[in-house]
């Protein structure tokens with residue numbers, strides 16, 4: 055067979071012409087020369103149809119290209135590639151659409167001007183209006199937070215909110231207050247506020263309470279604002295306390311369980327975290343001192359005070375080898391206690 059276009063003898067692809075001539079005379083893609091993309095200047099979300107999506111410009115552009123360009127189904131595995139140069143709020147792009155026809159690679163190029171339009175998105179408009187659904191309050195039982203704790207809690211909440219934003223764009227912190235007694239976060243989403251409160255309680259222990267207040271009507275519906283309160287325990291890991299008149303060290307508190315270690319026997323026990331309310335703090339009367347390990351047997355250790363060079367011998371509560379040069383001795387009411395080297 056001869057191609058009616060070029061006269062070459064060979065297989066005919068379509069309409070009497072060979073593949074080479076067919077590709078030469080056919081355009082497989084078509085699109086606009088100007089494309090408007092709406093973006094939010096506050097959060098960099100891009101609008102697609104009527105939905106705002108938080109994604110990169112590249113992802114937003116791909117999404118728009120796929121719907122604004124028409125590609126002939128004859129072009130197999132079509133792929134869009136954009137090469138853009140930014141100038142002001144405009145981008146001049148060269149769009150390459152590639153695919154295969156009759157086993158032959160085809161690339162078609164389209165110059166495209168992308169105009170970026172700034173519109174504040176729904177979420178940012180609400181955020182700017184100070185909208186919030188819930189207050190997350192973090193307090194501590196019978197004590198105030200240290201600056202380090204406040205910082206750690208703030209970072210923790212921030213991270214949890216950022217993670218929640220990945221699934222739900224409308225989640226944000228409207229405002230927050232750091233007070234002497236704790237932290238208040240004003241959050242745009244009740245469900246997320248509750249989840250965060252629960253997570254904090256699981257991690258640090260303590261109690262969780264929720265209360266709702268009626269804040270008026272909107273669209274003939276009652277509006278409620280919920281306050282989630284997490285009260286972290288009075289004690290923290292590492293604290294010393296008298297529990298049932300026994301000096302104990304707090305090893306950890308998780309949810310409603312507290313893990314304690316007796317200073318005298320090094321026995322561990324798990325108690326209901328609530329029962330710690332009956333314990334008394336002794337941290338103020340605890341004196342910690344680093345002592346030099348002079349010698350040890352399986353049952354006792356000989357230590358030297360580095361300041362007075364006084365030597366003392368303390369029985370080991372359990373089989374334990376002190377491997378470091380120094381170890382900490384805790385003195386409570388004139389009694390000396392050893393601490394195990396590691397937990």
Ligand SMILES: [Zn+2]
Pocket residue numbers: 057058059060061062071072073074075076
């Ligand atoms: Zn031909």
Ligand SMILES: [Zn+2]
Pocket residue numbers: 094095096097098099174175176177178179
């Ligand atoms: Zn926005």
